[in-house]
Structure formats: structure tokens, C-alpha cells
Amino acid sequence: MNDFTEHPTGHPDTDAVHCGENRWRGTITTPIAYSSTFVFKNVKEMLAFGKAEVPHYEYSRYGNPTRQAAERKLAALEKAERAVLFDCGMSAVCGTVLAHCSQGQHLVITDDAYKQTLNFVRTVLPRFGIRASVVAMGDYHAMADAVCKDTVMIISESPTNPYLNIADVEKVVRIARDKQVLSVIDSTFATPYNQRPLDQGVDIVIQSTTKYLGGHNDILGGSVAGKASVVEPIYQWQRVTGGVMDPMSCYLLIRGLKTFGLRMARLNSTAMTVAQWLEKRPQVKRVYYPGLPSHPHHEIARRQMKGFGAVVTFEVNGNLEQTLAFLDSLKLCLMGPSLGGPETLITHPALNSYYNVSREERYQLGIIDELVRLSVGLEDPEDIIADLEQGLAKCGAR
Numbered sequence: 161m162n163d164f165t166e167h168p169t170g171h172p173d174t175d176a177v178h179c180g181e182n183r184w185r186g187t188i189t190t191p192i193a194y195s196s197t198f199v200f201k202n203v204k205e206m207l208a209f210g211k212a213e214v215p216h217y218e219y220s221r222y223g224n225p226t227r228q229a230a231e232r233k234l235a236a237l238e239k240a241e242r243a244v245l246f247d248c249g250m251s252a253v254c255g256t257v258l259a260h261c262s263q264g265q266h267l268v269i270t271d272d273a274y275k276q277t278l279n280f281v282r283t284v285l286p287r288f289g290i291r292a293s294v295v296a297m298g299d300y301h302a303m304a305d306a307v308c309k310d311t312v313m314i315i316s317e318s319p320t321n322p323y324l325n326i327a328d329v330e331k332v333v334r335i336a337r338d339k340q341v342l343s344v345i346d347s348t349f350a351t352p353y354n355q356r357p358l359d360q361g362v363d364i365v366i367q368s369t370t371k372y373l374g375g376h377n378d379i380l381g382g383s384v385a386g387k388a389s390v391v392e393p394i395y396q397w398q399r400v401t402g403g404v405m406d407p408m409s410c411y412l413l414i415r416g417l418k419t420f421g422l423r424m425a426r427l428n429s430t431a432m433t434v435a436q437w438l439e440k441r442p443q444v445k446r447v448y449y450p451g452l453p454s455h456p457h458h459e460i461a462r463r464q465m466k467g468f469g470a471v472v473t474f475e476v477n478g479n480l481e482q483t484l485a486f487l488d489s490l491k492l493c494l495m496g497p498s499l500g501g502p503e504t505l506i507t508h509p510a511l512n513s514y515y516n517v518s519r520e521e522r523y524q525l526g527i528i529d530e531l532v533r534l535s536v537g538l539e540d541p542e543d544i545i546a547d548l549e550q551g552l553a554k555c556g557a558r
């Protein structure tokens with residue numbers, strides 16, 4: 161009989177249910193192994209473990225059965241040789257960079273990366289003598305030109321926050337291969353359901369599993385996946401510095417992933433419905449959704465994505481006061497950052513993520529007063545639309 165826990169089918173729906181499961185003594189769900197340490201029966205077993213002759217665990221920072229089950233499930237979904245789980249997405253980002261880059265080395269990153277990733281690159285890395293070039297998203301000449309003899313990796317994201325820009329993954333891979341540096345994609349907004357950057361030749365794919373993979377707004381987590389040879393140094397980094405996901409969160413991630421395919425199919429479809437509806441509203445100036453032909457990167461998205469995800473960003477037709485009145489009037493859509501859970505969330509990037517940045521500075525970044533970001537949830541699309549409709553009454557018509 162095919163062992164579906166060991167052999168991925170390539171179908172996310174099946175692999176999310178079965179792959180990696182540790183059906184210890186026949187439990188259908190992987191047990192939560194709350195054990196900091198693991199004991200050996202005798203000296204012989206301890207010595208055999210040291211020589212890697214018997215499978216065994218030693219200490220949970222190095223490996224834990226529940227975490228390993230979750231890592232194997234994620235590796236199957238990414239079609240990766242190996243995945244490593246961290247306690248949050250930022251640990252995965254920082255671990256990837258610090259495991260591969262040393263003093264005097266350099267990386268290239270696109271300018272609309274996740275805010276804390278840019279913060280890490282700009283404020284933390286220089287203290288350790290690691291330099292970075294920040295290049296405009298979509299400018300592949302600048303990306304190639306920024307690579308120098310010290311460059312170790314090119315980091316990009318797709319789709320990005322909040323404008324859902326799409327990196328042309330093929331182009332990033334071509335530049336990285338040409339220059340013999342690593343390509344790293346933060347694919348959190350897409351998930352392995354909608355895109356598999358490793359299939360396109362990317363070396364390392366990062367996910368904040370806090371978002372769609374966990375899928376229930378209840379855990380933090382991050383993953384790094386790729387070929388065993390590029391993931392191994394990141395695992396060795398984690399062995400030393402920690403930042404491991406705890407067994408309960410691993411269990412919740414595994415549990416969340418059982419419905420991954422169902423959730424993503426539904427989220428893709430609801431987000432498309434909502435985006436199309438918003439685009440027709442007189443109170444909405446502009447909608448950014450890679451699934452819409454009006455999105456500047458729609459063609460790239462169509463080429464490399466199966467679905468377009470569940471974040472829809474739009475500009476309402478009104479001033480700051482009207483935009484905030486719109487947000488205040490929403491009842492079903494909850495106001496808060498993050499994305500990827502069952503609850504529809506709405507956020508105002510200008511006064512939430514960029515509250516400590518001057519208006520001038522955030523306008524330069526395109527974070528304008530009337531911009532809102534919707535993370536579509538699992539509710540009935542009609543209810544989401546009805547809530548947005550009553551809220552948009554607070555805004556002016558075009």
C-alpha cells in the first residue's frame with residue numbers, strides 16, 4: 161500500500177491531509193510531543209544515536225516529533241527536499257540571512273518587502289558588517305546590476321504588501337543563476353497552494369505560517385524550505401540560536417493544514433468576487449488585486465500563480481476622515497492587521513503599520529490616506545459584500 165505520509169501526490173489537498181503525519185501507535189492525529197528531552201534505553205542506543213545509526217530524538221531544540229511532522233508536511237506542500245520551522249516568520253527570515261551571510265558579504269532585496277524584513281536589513285545587518293542594496297520592485301536591470309562579488313543572495317517577495325506587486329520569479333531565478341547567488345522568495349501572500357517558487361528554480365522559499373498555513377489567527381510560525389543543502393546551514397543556525405516552534409503550535413499548524421486546500425480554494429474565489437464587486441463601486445477609486453486585469457502585474461500573476469490569494473487592497477473615494485468613518489462603520493470585517501485567518505480583517509496601512517512615519521514619508525512609499533487593505537476571510541461572500549456596501553455609504557461617489 162502507498163504510504164501517503166511519506167510519498168506526496170503533488171495534490172495539495174491530499175498532501176495537506178496525510179503528508180508527514182506521525183501516526184505513533186496508530187493515532188490518526190500526530191500526538192503533541194511535549195517533551196524537552198528524550199531518553200535512551202541504554203548506552204548502546206545512545207552511542208548508536210551519536211553515530212546516526214538509529215532514528216531517535218535528543219533534545220527539542222534540535223528536533224521534536226510534532227515539529228518534524230509539521231516540517232515534513234510543509235516540505236511536501238512546497239515540493240521541497242526539506243523544511244525547517246521557526247517560532248515566527250521573522251525568525252525564518254533572519255535565520256535564512258544570518259545562516260548564509262557573513263561579515264563583509266552583501267545581499268540584494270526588493271524595496272516593497274515586508275516592513276520588518278526591510279527594517280532588519282537596514283538597521284540590524286549593518287551592525288554585523290553585512291551590506292544590502294534595496295532595489296525597486298519590478299526593476300530587474302537594477303536587481304542584476306546590484307549584485308557584486310560579495311553578494312550571497314537576492315531576496316524578493318510575491319505578492320507584496322499592500323499593493324500585491326508580483327515578482328517575476330523566472331526573471332529573479334535567471335539573474336540569481338547567472339550571477340551564482342541564492343534566490344530567496346517570501347511567498348507568504350501566495351502560499352504553496354497558489355505558487356511553488358521552488359518548481360520555478362528558486363533556492364529558498366519562506367512562509368510566515370502565522371498567515372494562511374496556520375490559517376486560524378491563533379499561532380505564530382515561520383518556515384524555510386528548499387534543497388537539503390541550502391536548508392542545512394539554516395537548521396544548524398537554529399540548533400545554536402533557537403527560535404523553534406513549540407509542539408502545541410506545531411500541532412495547531414498541522415491541524416490548520418488539514419483544511420488548507422479547502423480554505424485556499426474558497427479564499428481565492430471569495431477574494432475575486434469581492435475584488436470584482438469593489439471595482440464597480442462608485443465609492444471606490446481603485447482596486448489592487450492580481451487577479452484583476454487592471455492590476456499592473458496581472459499577466460505575470462496569471463503565468464506563475466494558480467489563484468491570486470485573499471488580500472484585496474483598495475482606495476476609497478474620500479478623504480482621511482471619510483476613510484476612517486468607513487472603517488468604523490464595518491461590523492463583520494474586523495479591524496486589525498495580519499491576514500490568512502477565517503475572519504475577514506481590514507486595516508488602514510497609513511495609520512496602523514505606518515503610524516510612526518511622517519505623512520510625507522509614507523506618501524513617498526505610496527501609503528496614502530484613503531488606502532485600505534482587506535484580508536478576505538471564510539465568511540459567506542454575500543455577507544462580506546453587504547458589510548462593505550453599508551460602510552462605503554460613508555464615502556463619496558466618484
Ligand SMILES: *Cc1c(COP(=O)(O)O)cnc(C)c1O
Nearest residue numbers: 248249250274348368370380381
Ligand atoms: C507576516 C509576515 C512576515 C512575518 O511573519 P511573523 O510570523 O509575523 O513573524 C514576513 N513576511 C510576510 C510577507 C508577512 O506577511
